[in-house]
Amino acid sequence: MAEQISTPNLAQLPPEMLDFTLLKTTGALAPRLGRLSIPGRKTILTPVFLGNSSRGTIPHISQDNFRKSIGLNGLYMALEDFVEKHPQKTPPIFQLDAPDPLRQFNSIPNETLVVLGARRQPPIYSPIANTNTEVGLLTSVGYKSISSDYYAAAARKLHPDIVIGLADIPFGQESVGLKRKDKMSDRTEVWTRDIIAKRDGIDKGEPRYNIFAPILPIDRDLQSWYLEHLVDDMISKISGVAIYDAYLLDDLPEELHHLPRLSFHAPASPQEILRQVSLGMDIFTIPFVSDATDAGIALDFTFPAPTTTTSPTRQTLGVDMWQESHAISVTPLSASCTCYACTKHHRAYIQHLLAAKEMLGWVLIQIHNHAVLDAFFVGIRTSIANGTFDRDVAAFEAFYEPTLPEKTGRGPRVRGYQFQAEEHGKPEKKNPKAWKKDIEEKKLKGEKVKLMAAHGQQPNRKKEVQDVIDDEALIGLVDLQGVDVVELENIKIEDDKS
Numbered sequence: 001m002a003e004q005i006s007t008p009n010l011a012q013l014p015p016e017m018l019d020f021t022l023l024k025t026t027g028a029l030a031p032r033l034g035r036l037s038i039p040g041r042k043t044i045l046t047p048v049f050l051g052n053s054s055r056g057t058i059p060h061i062s063q064d065n066f067r068k069s070i071g072l073n074g075l076y077m078a079l080e081d082f083v084e085k086h087p088q089k090t091p092p093i094f095q096l097d098a099p100d101p102l103r104q105f106n107s108i109p110n111e112t113l114v115v116l117g118a119r120r121q122p123p124i125y126s127p128i129a130n131t132n133t134e135v136g137l138l139t140s141v142g143y144k145s146i147s148s149d150y151y152a153a154a155a156r157k158l159h160p161d162i163v164i165g166l167a168d169i170p171f172g173q174e175s176v177g178l179k180r181k182d183k184m185s186d187r188t189e190v191w192t193r194d195i196i197a198k199r200d201g202i203d204k205g206e207p208r209y210n211i212f213a214p215i216l217p218i219d220r221d222l223q224s225w226y227l228e229h230l231v232d233d234m235i236s237k238i239s240g241v242a243i244y245d246a247y248l249l250d251d252l253p254e255e256l257h258h259l260p261r262l263s264f265h266a267p268a269s270p271q272e273i274l275r276q277v278s279l280g281m282d283i284f285t286i287p288f289v290s291d292a293t294d295a296g297i298a299l300d301f302t303f304p305a306p307t308t309t310t311s312p313t314r315q316t317l318g319v320d321m322w323q324e325s326h327a328i329s330v331t332p333l334s335a336s337c338t339c340y341a342c343t344k345h346h347r348a349y350i351q352h353l354l355a356a357k358e359m360l361g362w363v364l365i366q367i368h369n370h371a372v373l374d375a376f377f378v379g380i381r382t383s384i385a386n387g388t389f390d391r392d393v394a395a396f397e398a399f400y401e402p403t404l405p406e407k408t409g410r411g412p413r414v415r416g417y418q419f420q421a422e423e424h425g426k427p428e429k430k431n432p433k434a435w436k437k438d439i440e441e442k443k444l445k446g447e448k449v450k451l452m453a454a455h456g457q458q459p460n461r462k463k464e465v466q467d468v469i470d471d472e473a474l475i476g477l478v479d480l481q482g483v484d485v486v487e488l489e490n491i492k493i494e495d496d497k498s
Ligand SMILES: [Zn+2]
Pocket: 333, 334, 337, 338, 339, 340, 341, 342, 343, 367, 368, 369, 371
């Protein structure tokens, strides 16, 4: 049975107030349809996905293409993309004298909903640990901590529509102890209370923002203190929840069920999106779209899945445009797609662009991939409305392969923030040098590793760096014959400062 829930009329709400109406829901852990409205922005039907921005833009998409070819109703942005490492420098975005700096700095259309969080999605492991008062970020120029005060001041200055409250989550840590989990709950409670107080302290007439409270990826028992306070004291002050573990939705207190749910649990495949929708998730950021684009993979799936197939095997979720079989193919990326890339260009041209490392190749695939996902969510909403969602999910899982195709080709230049969280911030090099591996093997076998001072090398005169050798300089110094021998263990290797 569909249940209708009424909410106040938009006209009665203060100008920045978010209104979320559940249009259809059948229970606690069930797919639901909703409508999210903020005055001045396009009304959004949920389930839906937001564009996942990087440094203020959707990767590969210029502002004119954002308007013409992508058609996104909302955008997720991270503060860490805009702040500077050095506290004495005022980030340019804060110097902008405009009524709506975040929007104007990034040329975001007025009708687009803007959500601001502290960290990118997915966040990269930060070697700066969170403290009771600060959260570690990875800015475009290095790691930095920001306080709850700084975050609230930034939100006030930048004027996004929705702000995700600061959450104390040690991203990238494989296991988190019980004591640390207690801290997560305590700190998040303080920070959520703090941003609500700061937002409520904004003068009348100055624009305010809506707050989504983070729900931590730990068991309910471990964040019960925080959740109780959220329900008892803060519920009327928050407009939504940000969920970091979709599979703990069962633990969400019932009092919070009417609020829109934004998922920060990054799905790895369309099947995982469907699983989260089936648990009642409303809004998504989907990093795999841009990851597929960077890998030259054109997504190719529809929901519900096609009902007729001549193939006995499951269909792929994407087409690897690096495959040479496309070199003379004049068919579009996807036969059923009506996006700009599919109506104007064919596979042979797009593959040629990739092979030539021409940026337009990734632009066209990105436009297409967003169109595929947009149609996917339209299909999800129709299916929920029709009451056929569970059946359609089963058919989708039977029709398509469970994972996206593996990356084969080379993508565009990789930037620091694109490294996977687990690979980043660790002392090891991303591409360990062969000679270093050789040394490690020798060490393991108990062999002595010799280091020779090369011909012509002058000892460094500065005392503090006398024993420091840049690892690049070590290349060629190992196993040279006939020069002085130094044991490697006694030499400190200076790692990259970057
Ligand atoms: Zn297309």
